[in-house]
Amino acid sequence: MRHPMPWLLLSVLATTLLTACSTPTEKVVRRPTLGEFMPYTPLSTEPPETVNADKLQQVYQSLLALAPAADVRQKVLYRLSQLNTQQLERMALPPAAEQQALASLIAQYQQLLQAYPDDLNNELIRYQLARALDLSGDNAAAQQQMQRLLQQFPRSEFAAELWFRIGDIDYSQANYSAALKAFNQVLGVAKTELKLHALYMRGWSHFQLQQYAQADEAFLLALDMTVQPNSLDEQQSLQQELQRILSISLSYQEQASSLLALLQRTPYQDKAAERRPLAFQAQLFQGLADFLFEKDLQQAALDSYRQFITYQPFALEAAQMQLKIVQYHLAQADAAAAEQAQLSFVSLFGPASAFWQKALPHEQADLAPILAQYLDYFARQRYQLAQQAAVPEQASLFAEAVPFWQQLLVIQPFVAAEQVDDSLLWPDDVRYLLAESLAASGQPKPALALYQQLGYGVVDLNARNVSAEQAAYRALLLSERIYTTAKMNNSEDLSELSAAWWHEQNQFVRWHSRHPAAQQIALNQLTDQYQRKAFAEVASFARRVTEWPHPELSQPALVNEARFIVSQTLLAQDDFAAAEQSIEPLLALYQNDASELGRNRTQLLTAQRASAIYQQAQLGYLSVGAQLAHLQRLLALPTSEYHQSAAYQQISLQLEQQAWAEAIELMLAYQQQYPNSTEQTAISLALLNSYEQLQDWQQAADLLSAQIERLAEGSEQQRILAKAADYYLRAGNRDAARSAYRNYANRYPEPHLAAQEARAVLVQLYQADNDLTRRNFWYQQLVSAEQQQAQGTERSRYLAADAALQLGLYHSRLFEAVLLQQPLRDNLRKKQAHMTTAIEQLQTSMDWQVADFYSQAQYQVASLYQQMAGALLTSQRPKGLDALALEQYDLLLEEQAYPFEELAIEIHQQNAALVTQPLYDKWVAASFAKLAELSPARYRKPEVYLELADDAY
Numbered sequence: 001m002r003h004p005m006p007w008l009l010l011s012v013l014a015t016t017l018l019t020a021c022s023t024p025t026e027k028v029v030r031r032p033t034l035g036e037f038m039p040y041t042p043l044s045t046e047p048p049e050t051v052n053a054d055k056l057q058q059v060y061q062s063l064l065a066l067a068p069a070a071d072v073r074q075k076v077l078y079r080l081s082q083l084n085t086q087q088l089e090r091m092a093l094p095p096a097a098e099q100q101a102l103a104s105l106i107a108q109y110q111q112l113l114q115a116y117p118d119d120l121n122n123e124l125i126r127y128q129l130a131r132a133l134d135l136s137g138d139n140a141a142a143q144q145q146m147q148r149l150l151q152q153f154p155r156s157e158f159a160a161e162l163w164f165r166i167g168d169i170d171y172s173q174a175n176y177s178a179a180l181k182a183f184n185q186v187l188g189v190a191k192t193e194l195k196l197h198a199l200y201m202r203g204w205s206h207f208q209l210q211q212y213a214q215a216d217e218a219f220l221l222a223l224d225m226t227v228q229p230n231s232l233d234e235q236q237s238l239q240q241e242l243q244r245i246l247s248i249s250l251s252y253q254e255q256a257s258s259l260l261a262l263l264q265r266t267p268y269q270d271k272a273a274e275r276r277p278l279a280f281q282a283q284l285f286q287g288l289a290d291f292l293f294e295k296d297l298q299q300a301a302l303d304s305y306r307q308f309i310t311y312q313p314f315a316l317e318a319a320q321m322q323l324k325i326v327q328y329h330l331a332q333a334d335a336a337a338a339e340q341a342q343l344s345f346v347s348l349f350g351p352a353s354a355f356w357q358k359a360l361p362h363e364q365a366d367l368a369p370i371l372a373q374y375l376d377y378f379a380r381q382r383y384q385l386a387q388q389a390a391v392p393e394q395a396s397l398f399a400e401a402v403p404f405w406q407q408l409l410v411i412q413p414f415v416a417a418e419q420v421d422d423s424l425l426w427p428d429d430v431r432y433l434l435a436e437s438l439a440a441s442g443q444p445k446p447a448l449a450l451y452q453q454l455g456y457g458v459v460d461l462n463a464r465n466v467s468a469e470q471a472a473y474r475a476l477l478l479s480e481r482i483y484t485t486a487k488m489n490n491s492e493d494l495s496e497l498s499a500a501w502w503h504e505q506n507q508f509v510r511w512h513s514r515h516p517a518a519q520q521i522a523l524n525q526l527t528d529q530y531q532r533k534a535f536a537e538v539a540s541f542a543r544r545v546t547e548w549p550h551p552e553l554s555q556p557a558l559v560n561e562a563r564f565i566v567s568q569t570l571l572a573q574d575d576f577a578a579a580e581q582s583i584e585p586l587l588a589l590y591q592n593d594a595s596e597l598g599r600n601r602t603q604l605l606t607a608q609r610a611s612a613i614y615q616q617a618q619l620g621y622l623s624v625g626a627q628l629a630h631l632q633r634l635l636a637l638p639t640s641e642y643h644q645s646a647a648y649q650q651i652s653l654q655l656e657q658q659a660w661a662e663a664i665e666l667m668l669a670y671q672q673q674y675p676n677s678t679e680q681t682a683i684s685l686a687l688l689n690s691y692e693q694l695q696d697w698q699q700a701a702d703l704l705s706a707q708i709e710r711l712a713e714g715s716e717q718q719r720i721l722a723k724a725a726d727y728y729l730r731a732g733n734r735d736a737a738r739s740a741y742r743n744y745a746n747r748y749p750e751p752h753l754a755a756q757e758a759r760a761v762l763v764q765l766y767q768a769d770n771d772l773t774r775r776n777f778w779y780q781q782l783v784s785a786e787q788q789q790a791q792g793t794e795r796s797r798y799l800a801a802d803a804a805l806q807l808g809l810y811h812s813r814l815f816e817a818v819l820l821q822q823p824l825r826d827n828l829r830k831k832q833a834h835m836t837t838a839i840e841q842l843q844t845s846m847d848w849q850v851a852d853f854y855s856q857a858q859y860q861v862a863s864l865y866q867q868m869a870g871a872l873l874t875s876q877r878p879k880g881l882d883a884l885a886l887e888q889y890d891l892l893l894e895e896q897a898y899p900f901e902e903l904a905i906e907i908h909q910q911n912a913a914l915v916t917q918p919l920y921d922k923w924v925a926a927s928f929a930k931l932a933e934l935s936p937a938r939y940r941k942p943e944v945y946l947e948l949a950d951d952a953y
Contacts, residue, residue, distance in 0.1 A: 102136045127158045139169050160190035164198060171205060180205040196225045200242065203249075212249050216262045219246040220284075224269050227280045243284070247291035255300045256307035259288055263311075282308060282317030289324075302328065309348065316363045319349040323370065342374045350375065351410035352403065368414035375411060376424050379404035383433060386440065399441035405434035428454055428463035432471055439474075444482050451475030452504075456511055469512045476521070479504040513549050523558050530565050538569040560589060564601070571608060583608055644674055651686070660690040701727035701736065718748050722758075729761065738765045745781070752789050756782060756796045763803070776810060779803040783844060801850035805857050808841035812860055816867065820875030831871065835864050855914055855923035862907035862927065866934070869900035905934050 093101060109129035112119075119125075130145035146162040156162070167182030183205060186198035203218030219242050226239035250258050263284070268276045285308035292301035305321040312318050322345045329338035349355045350371055356364065379401050386397035412427050425433070431450055438447035454461060455472025483501035486494050502525075508515070509522045526541040545562035548554035563586055570579035583605050590601040647670050654663035667687045671680065684707070691700035704724035711717045725740035745758040759782045766775035786792050786800030815834035820827050842857040842864075872893050881889060911927035914920070 099136060102132050106132050106136065126152070127156075127162070130162070134165065139172075143169050160186050160194050160198075164190070164194060164201075167198075167201060167205075171201060171208075174208075176205045176208045180209070196222055196238070199225070200238070203242075203245065207245070207249055212252050213258075213262075215249050216246060216253075216258065217266050219249065220262055220266050221269060223280075223284070224276065227277065243287040244291065246284070247288045250288055251291065251295070251297075251300075255292065255297075256285065256288060256304040259284060259304070260307050260311055278312060278315045278317060281312065282315065282321070285321070289321075298328070313348065314355050314358050316359070316366065319345070319355070319367055322348060343378065346371065346374050346378070346404075346407070351407040365414050368411050372408060372411045372415050372424060375404050375408040376430075379408055379430075379433070380425075383437060386437075395441050398437045399443075401437045402434065402441060402443075405430055405437060409434065425465070426463045428461035429465050432463065432466040432474075435471070435474070439478055444478055448475055448478050448482065451478060452507075456507055469515050472508050472512050473515060473517065476504050476508045509544060514553060516553075519545060519548055519553070519555055519558050523562055526562055526565055530569060533572075535569050535573050538566060542566045560586070567605070567608070579608070644677065647673070648679055651683070655686060655690070658693070660693045664690045664694075695730075697727040697731035698733060701725075701731060701733070701740075705740075718744070721748075722754065725758070725761075734765055734768065738762065741765070745778075749785065752785070753793050753796050756785060756792075756799050759785065760799050760803075772810075776807060779807050783807070783841075786848070787844075797848045798850050798852070801845045801848040801853045804841045804845035804848075805853045805860075808838045808845060808857060808860060811835075811838035811841060812864060814838075815864060820871050822876050822878070824875060824878070828875075831868070835868060838864060851919055855911055855919060855921055855927075858907060858911045858914075859923040859927055862904045862911065862930070865900045865907065866904035866930070869897040869904065872897040872900070901934065905931065908934070 106129060109125050109132065112125055113129070126145055126149040130142045130149060133142035133145060143166055146166055149156060150159060150162055153159075163182050163185040167179040167186065170176075170179035170182060180202060183198045183202040187195055187202070190198055199218050199222035203215045203222065206212070206215035206218060223239060223242045223246065226236070226242065246259075250256075250262075263276070263281060268274075285304050289301040289304040292298070292304060302325055305325050308315075308321055309318040322341065326338055326341040326345060329335075329341055347353065349367055359367075382397055382401035382404065386394050386401060389397050408425075408430050409427065412430070431454055435447045435450035435454070438444070438450065451471050451474045454466070455468050455475050458468065461468050461471075479501050483494075483497045485491075486497045491497065505521050505525055509518050509525070512518055522541070522544045526538065526545055529537045529541050542562045542565060546559050548559070563582060567579055567582035567586060570576075570582055587602065587605045590598045590605060592598075593601070647666065651663055651666045651670060654666060664687060667683050667690070670677070671683055671687075674680075677683075684703070688700055688703050691697075691703065701724045704720050704727065708717055708720050708724065711720065721740060721744050725737055725744055728737035728740055731737075741758045741761050745755055745762060749755050759778050762778040763775055763782070766772075766778065780803075782800050782803035786796055789796065792800070811834050815831055815838055818827055818831040818834060820831065839861055842861050845853050845857040875893065877886060877889060908927040908931050911924055912931060914924050
């Protein structure tokens, strides 16, 4: 049967009511017990006959033919009507046949209602009659039956559906007021889905009556239902239709203003939520804007965006709508309007806005890239305008750029590198331009703080167009300007500003000494100290100029001026000896200068030198510097009785100054000139110390070797020999080092650890020469010495264990090189000998229980046994054996090889067991791998992974 209108739940409800109307009224009969039944016999059991609707109809028709009692007849007739209805529903009839069947059903329903007007089942019968009439196209008769049913059964479970169909018929007949009443009735009794359609039709009814405000409310309530969490997927198309209808209705009113008023006066029906979702509200305004754009009502569409932005200023969707306003103006090539919209975007949603303060991190991150572009553009625009403007206007224009720079700094941490155009400024470029704008707009103190942050925070700024040096220099100039202005105005904080200016100079010289002005600034500070008579500070400030950290950038004229100030300071302090020393190079310099400055300085310094020498003669004491100067002059004079003392004192002064090279030269000259001096021993010790300080190990070692020859046998000679050997080694003189260490190892077996260390060095030296014979000799010496030692140290055992391991590895390689070829007996004897020696050495290494070597030695032992087994099996067979003899020979070899392989497995197992100690390294891992090859059934097992269900997540 076709269904031209939405009759909901008909079949289910009909079946339910039929079941109810056929409830038996007979008395309850006692149920027989299990014992009263006949025994069950499977052979006598037949399947019950299936009863279908056609057979039931035949049964009921047969009952009617028997002329039953009135109450039975009534029940049968009602049952037949239901069966006929169900049969018609299941059948797919042609239209004519369907109309004929419907007419028959209608006649049956009418007869039943007429014959039994008070039957309780008439609610269903009248419902089905109305439905059949409606399906047959008789809307008036159908509507009459629906109204009679509702009058007779006002609380019928069909009420919502019937009222909806009544309203639907009234609406189709343009009787909108009546339809509106019917749909309101539906809303009073209907469930969610039918309520949604009723709201939809109520809205249309109001719309047709030109009651747009009421229509809007109905449409909005329907839309509310489509966006709730339990809304159905099929409601999506209805949602789109509702959105468009609502937009059409609003377009007849005041568009966005009407929508805003609608939202404010219409409560949200979802009790679980306090308000309509922001995304849904934004969708309403966006839908209205889309419709208005479609109808070429651009300004009204833009107003829809603006209304939402004003209504929900803290919604991310509001920011997105403002961006759409920007895009609209850009698409229209209206640069002025687009720029104004961008400014509004920054004002409403930028870092200085209330929105930004309340926004979630992901919302800030969403807006950051576009905000960065806008802020960068407006900041640069104001900055460039300020640069190009007349001087009186510059300060105000720079001030306009300041908030844009400041907000851009807030935004940049939220912007990933891949989200922005490469043309955007880098963070420290922004800070620099902000500082420039602050300074030019009359805000020097915050500008200075920013310059200092850039200039001294880090050397490598996150910038492309500015350097720390450049920022620091701007800070220097600005600090000077602040101080100068305060000085001119006699400011109360002049002392504080003076200290700040002084500190700024110190910072600049310290951090940015490569700047061309840095050395001049250092000289200015030196001059200032001298003029203020702060003589105690002059020397340190002078060194900042004369000992410039970048000699290639040092300016000679500035250096000479600093030295001149130093000489004048020394004279002012009556330090005539130092003054004389400072004057001498200056005098030599200026004597070659033909300029007026050179002539004046030559004249002045000549007089000052004469005065200084004279004043020195009057002093009763001498400074260290003066002593050295006088000693040098004394030594330049002809030989005198004071030469030896002067030379010795000169050496002492050089040593005090840690001038090791100069001191060595003087000491060598002293030893040669005064060989019988009582200071020779002290000179030798000082000479050795100087060589050590200079790390001249060859000279130090030669000096010690010479001393050894003059010493008697004993502990002192042993100590010096060990030291000489070490110094030769440090100097890279392997021959001398080898000789010295060999001498030490042969002569001094005690202390044991020192002797072992000497033997270990000899091993390294012979290894470097690839002299394996001597290397192995000293390896054996290490092992033998440790075996003879009752109580070695951890270090000595370590050295011995390593030596034994290396010897074992060496013999293992010899073992590998011997091939079991004919003559087999000889080669087998050689191979067994190497194997035995290797295993003995490896076992010796293992005996010392050194973790670094134990697992490797044990692995190597197992490997030797395994290799021996393999070598036996692959050995060359004797010639001339027949097949039977060859087979017996192979069996014999296998019997010989089997014990070796078993030993290999056993030792690999022992090595693998080290993991329980715990000890696990690559050799233990290698044993596991070998065991997987040799005993796969036990060790080569697949790993099993337990998968945990993630239902809990």
